[in-house]
Amino acid sequence: MKSNVLIIGAGMAGNGAAYHLAQQGVRAKMVDKNKHYGGQTASFSFEEKYVFDNGPHLSFTSDERIRDLFADSVDQSFETIANRVNNYWQGRWVKHPAIVHMNALPAELVTQCLLDFVKVQERQPYPDPENYAQWLIGTYGERFKNLAEVHLDEEVVR
Secondary structure: OOOOEEEEOOOHHHHHHHHHHHHOOOOEEEEOOOOOOOHHHOEEEEOOOEEEEOOOOOOOOOOHHHHHHHHHHOOOOOOOOOOOEEEEEOOEEEEOOHHHOHHHOOHHHHHHHHHHHHHHHHOOOOOOOOOHHHHHHHHHOHHHHHHHHHHHOOEEEO
16 A cells, blocks of 8 residues: 655654544655654664663653554553642742743733744744754744743753
8 A cells, every 4th residue: 555644753752643634544755854763752772781761751641542653662660759849930940841831920921921832823834944943933932931041941950
């Protein structure tokens, strides 16, 4: 069967797309710039003794279905660790990730950030961001970029 769907990237999102397409009976071809699948969740071995992670191997999800999917993908060989990552801003603790826990911030600031976010959604995406600041502006807006870059980017573990 020939596929007319191409998935670019074999990370979590690409694999998730392939999985859901397969559930619908759609065959897809997946390509990646790397020789391995998994994207930032992949690991590699060195001298057949050491294993290194390419990126973070963690998930903040509370969705049981996703947790089960992750557990099954590693034959139930995983560890659950309670995280306590927070951001400290002007005497307030803001849970991580800050973008979804803005309720800890002053209402006026939250309103300004939300208005910026709406403006961002109404315009063209930021063309090829070259750094974190540009990505923040293109994704969430200038106000959140200023907040995140200056104050919330330094995560504090309590």
